[in-house]
Amino acid sequence: MSDPALRRIVPLPPIESEVFQTYEVAHEFYEEVRHREQLEEYCQWYRETAAQNQRDLQQMRGETNLFGWFCRGRGVN
Secondary structure, three states, X not given: OOOHHHHHHOOOOOXXXXXXXXXXXXXXXXXXXXXXXXXXXXXXXXXXXXXXXHHHHHHHHHOOOHHHHHHHOOXXX
């Protein structure tokens, strides 16, 4: 490709375009990685919260229902 006439026939692609495309692909990749990490953190938090809520519910089911005692006298079940 040292012949100047050949360069006029088949121009080389601009280097800036290739660099920008590489940057754009890398940026999209890191954005996807960040999004997936945030989603995984949210899912982990959700699982922990759901497990804690289940433990709290089981504990409340074992406790005496004081509200039910107060409402029985008023005719509300």
